[in-house]
Amino acid sequence: MPSLAPFLLACRCEPTPYTPVWLMRQAGRYLSEYRAVRERFSFLELCKTPSAAAEVTLQPVDILGVDAAILFADILLVLEPLGLGLSFTKGDGPHIAHPVRTAEQAERLPRVDVEDALSFVLETIRLVKPQLPKRVPLIGFAGAPFTLASYAIEGGGSRNCVHTKRLLYGHPQAFHALMSRLVEVTADYLNAQSRAGVDAVQVFDSWVGNLAPDDYRASVLPHMRELFNRLDPSVPAIHFSTGTSGFIELIAAAGGDVVGLDWRITLDEGWQRIGHHRAVQGNLDPGVLLGPRQVIRERVRELLERAGGRPGHVFNLGHGVLPETPRDNVRALVDAVHELSTRGTSG
Amino acid sequence: MPSLAPFLLACRCEPTPYTPVWLMRQAGRYLSEYRAVRERFSFLELCKTPSAAAEVTLQPVDILGVDAAILFADILLVLEPLGLGLSFTKGDGPHIAHPVRTAEQAERLPRVDVEDALSFVLETIRLVKPQLPKRVPLIGFAGAPFTLASYAIEGGGSRNCVHTKRLLYGHPQAFHALMSRLVEVTADYLNAQSRAGVDAVQVFDSWVGNLAPDDYRASVLPHMRELFNRLDPSVPAIHFSTGTSGFIELIAAAGGDVVGLDWRITLDEGWQRIGHHRAVQGNLDPGVLLGPRQVIRERVRELLERAGGRPGHVFNLGHGVLPETPRDNVRALVDAVHELSTRGTSG
Numbered sequence: 001m002p003s004l005a006p007f008l009l010a011c012r013c014e015p016t017p018y019t020p021v022w023l024m025r026q027a028g029r030y031l032s033e034y035r036a037v038r039e040r041f042s043f044l045e046l047c048k049t050p051s052a053a054a055e056v057t058l059q060p061v062d063i064l065g066v067d068a069a070i071l072f073a074d075i076l077l078v079l080e081p082l083g084l085g086l087s088f089t090k091g092d093g094p095h096i097a098h099p100v101r102t103a104e105q106a107e108r109l110p111r112v113d114v115e116d117a118l119s120f121v122l123e124t125i126r127l128v129k130p131q132l133p134k135r136v137p138l139i140g141f142a143g144a145p146f147t148l149a150s151y152a153i154e155g156g157g158s159r160n161c162v163h164t165k166r167l168l169y170g171h172p173q174a175f176h177a178l179m180s181r182l183v184e185v186t187a188d189y190l191n192a193q194s195r196a197g198v199d200a201v202q203v204f205d206s207w208v209g210n211l212a213p214d215d216y217r218a219s220v221l222p223h224m225r226e227l228f229n230r231l232d233p234s235v236p237a238i239h240f241s242t243g244t245s246g247f248i249e250l251i252a253a254a255g256g257d258v259v260g261l262d263w264r265i266t267l268d269e270g271w272q273r274i275g276h277h278r279a280v281q282g283n284l285d286p287g288v289l290l291g292p293r294q295v296i297r298e299r300v301r302e303l304l305e306r307a308g309g310r311p312g313h314v315f316n317l318g319h320g321v322l323p324e325t326p327r328d329n330v331r332a333l334v335d336a337v338h339e340l341s342t343r344g345t346s347g
Numbered sequence: 348m349p350s351l352a353p354f355l356l357a358c359r360c361e362p363t364p365y366t367p368v369w370l371m372r373q374a375g376r377y378l379s380e381y382r383a384v385r386e387r388f389s390f391l392e393l394c395k396t397p398s399a400a401a402e403v404t405l406q407p408v409d410i411l412g413v414d415a416a417i418l419f420a421d422i423l424l425v426l427e428p429l430g431l432g433l434s435f436t437k438g439d440g441p442h443i444a445h446p447v448r449t450a451e452q453a454e455r456l457p458r459v460d461v462e463d464a465l466s467f468v469l470e471t472i473r474l475v476k477p478q479l480p481k482r483v484p485l486i487g488f489a490g491a492p493f494t495l496a497s498y499a500i501e502g503g504g505s506r507n508c509v510h511t512k513r514l515l516y517g518h519p520q521a522f523h524a525l526m527s528r529l530v531e532v533t534a535d536y537l538n539a540q541s542r543a544g545v546d547a548v549q550v551f552d553s554w555v556g557n558l559a560p561d562d563y564r565a566s567v568l569p570h571m572r573e574l575f576n577r578l579d580p581s582v583p584a585i586h587f588s589t590g591t592s593g594f595i596e597l598i599a600a601a602g603g604d605v606v607g608l609d610w611r612i613t614l615d616e617g618w619q620r621i622g623h624h625r626a627v628q629g630n631l632d633p634g635v636l637l638g639p640r641q642v643i644r645e646r647v648r649e650l651l652e653r654a655g656g657r658p659g660h661v662f663n664l665g666h667g668v669l670p671e672t673p674r675d676n677v678r679a680l681v682d683a684v685h686e687l688s689t690r691g692t693s694g
Contacts, residue, residue, distance in 0.1 A: 160633070162671050168638075169642045170639055243611060246611040247612070264593040266559075266593075269593070285512070285558070285562070288512070290509060290516060318559075
C-alpha cells in the first residue's frame with residue numbers, strides 16, 4: 001500500500017521515508033491560536049462545539065507540519081453520560097460530582113449509547129477528516145479504564161489514588177464491576193470514532209503508573225486485553241501510559257499495535273523490552289522543548305540514534321506539550337525530526 | 348559483630364534473624380499521637396523544637412515495633428540557611444521565597460555552617476539517641492541535591508519542573524553551580540548528623556524521577572557520586588528515589604550502601620538490576636495499607652518471597668505512609684514482616 005501515510009506505516013512497523021512525528025497536546029495552551037479560541041469557550045463547551053473543536057484539531061497541522069492530527073476532546077467526556085457529573089474548574093482541573101465507591105454504584109451505571117451521548121465528538125471527526133491532507137491521518141482517543149476509574153472513584157485528579165486503592169484492595173468486586181463497565185463503554189466509544197473516520201486510536205492510561213506491577217497484572221491487564229480485543233482490528237491502536245518503565249512488558253502484553261514510552265526509560269531499552277515486532281511511540285522529555293533550539297536538535301538526533309532507523313518508530317514526546325513551551329521550539333522539533341530522519345535515496 | 352542491630356546488618360548485606368522493617372513517614376499524620384503534638388506547633392516550629400521533634404521521632408518505635416527510627420525533620424530545612432526563605436503553607440506545602448534561577452544567584456549562596464545553622468536538628472539527634480533501645484538504630488536524612496535544586500529553582504513543589512528544566516537545558520552552568528553548592532552543604536549536613544549520633548543516613552531524591560535516564564547520567568549522577576564520596580564511610584547510606592524504575596542501575600551506580608525501590612518495579616527485578624551485592628530497601632505500595640489486614644499480610648508474604656531470604660533486604664514502603672492509613676494496619680504490617688520472615692532455628 002504505497003499511498004499509506006508515514007504515520008500509519010510506522011504503526012504497522014513498515015518502513016517510512018522519514019520518521020513520522022506528532023505531539024500529545026499539540027493543540028494546546030502553548031499555541032496563541034488555541035488560546036484565542038479558548039477565549040470564546042469554556043473547556044467543556046469547546047469539546048462540545050464541533051466546529052470549534054475541529055478548528056483547534058487542525059491548527060497544529062499547518063502550524064507545525066506534524067504527521068498526524070489528534071482529535072480535540074477530553075479523556076473524561078465519557079463520564080458525563082455515565083451520570084457522574086463532570087465539570088472543569090479553573091486551576092483545579094476536572095471535578096466529578098458523583099464518585100463511584102461501591103459495587104452497587106458501579107453496577108447502577110447506565111448503559112450509554114455513545115453515538116447519541118457523544119455525538120459531538122463524532123461530528124468533530126466528520127468535520128475534521130475531509131480537511132486533512134492525505135498524508136496526515138486523524139487519531140481518535142479515549143481514557144483507559146483504570147485512568148477513568150481513578151477519576152470516577154476519586155472524584156477528580158489525585159496524587160495517591162487513596163479511594164481507588166481502598167476499593168481495589170478492600171472491595172475488588174466493586175473495582176472490577178466498574179472496570180468492566182468502563183471497558184464496554186470505552187470500546188464502544190473508540191469503535192464509534194473509527195466508524196466516524198479516525199485512522200488510529202490512542203488509549204491513554206495516564207494514571208496506571210500509580211500501581212505496582214503485580215497489581216497491574218492481576219487487576220488491570222485482563223481488562224485492557226478485553227478492551228483491545230473489542231476494538232476494530234483494522235484501525236491501529238496506540239497504548240499510552242506513564243510511570244510504567246518498571247513493567248513496560250506488561251503494558252505491551254496488555255495490547256496495542258503501538259506502545260507508548262514516557263521519557264523515564266531510554267527508547268532502545270524500552271523497545272527491546274516491548275519487542276521489536278511492535279511499534280513504539282515516544283519518548284522525548286517534554287521539558288526539552290523549554291531549552292534552546294540547539295539542545296532540542298541534539299536530543300532529536302540522540303533519540304533517532306536510539307531508534308536505530310528500525311521501522312516502527314512514531315516520534316512523540318513522552319507526555320503532552322507543556323503550556324510554557326515556545327511554539328517556535330515545537331516547530332523546530334518537528335523540522336529536526338523530519339530532516340534528521342530522512343532516509344537517503346543513494347543507498 | 349553479633350550485637351549489631353538487624354537493620355544495620357541488613358544495610359551491610361549480612362544475615363539477620365528476621366527482615367528488619369521501618370517505614371518512611373512512620374512519624375506522621377496517620378498517628379493521633381503525632382497530630383496531638385502538631386496541635387501545639389506549626390510544622391517548621393516542630394522541626395526546630397528538639398524536645399518535641401525527639402518525642403515525635405520516638406513515637407512509632409513503641410507504637411509500631413519498627414527496627415529503626417528516623418529523625419523527625421524536613422528535607423528542605425537546609426534551604427533556610429542558604430537564604431532562600433522557607434515556609435510551609437497549609438495545603439499548598441513548601442514555599443521558597445527567593446528561588447534560584449541564575450548562575451549568579453547560585454554562586455552568591457552563602458557558605459553554611461551546618462553545626463550552627465541546623466543545630467536544632469543535631470540537638471534532636473542527641474536527645475533521641477539515648478532513648479532508643481540498642482536494637483533500634485537512628486536514621487538521619489537529607490534531600491538529594493537534585494530534589495533540593497528543584498524546590499530551590501521552582502520556588503516550591505512542581506509537577507513538571509518547568510523552571511528546573513529551563514535551567515538545566517538552557518543554562519547548564521547555573522544548574523551545575525547550584526548542584527555543587529547543594530552537594531557541599533548536604534554532605535556537611537549528613538556528616539554533622541553522623542557526628543551527632545545517627546547510625547545511618549538516607550538521601551531522598553524524591554523528584555529525580557522527573558528526568559530522562561540520559562539527563563540523570565549526565566547532570567545528576569556525577570554530583571551524587573561526589574556526595575556519597577564525601578560521606579562518613581562508617582555510616583551506611585541509603586539512596587532513595589521514586590519514579591526511577593527505568594534507570595535504577597544508574598541510581599545504584601551513583602552510590603549508596605542501600606538502594607531504595609519504589610513500588611513500580613518488582614523487588615526481585617529491581618534487586619537483580621542493582622546487583623545482589625548491594626542491599627535494597629522497599630518496596631510495598633503505601634496504598635496496600637488502606638486495604639484489609641488479610642491483603643496486607645498476603646502482600647508482605649509475596650514481597651518476602653520476591654526477596655528470597657537473601658541477606659540485605661530492609662523492608663519498607665516504596666514511599667511514605669499515607670495520612671489516611673489506619674494505624675492498626677501499620678502495626679499489622681510490622682508484625683507480619685517480623686513473623687513471616689523469622690528464620691527457623693531448626694535448620
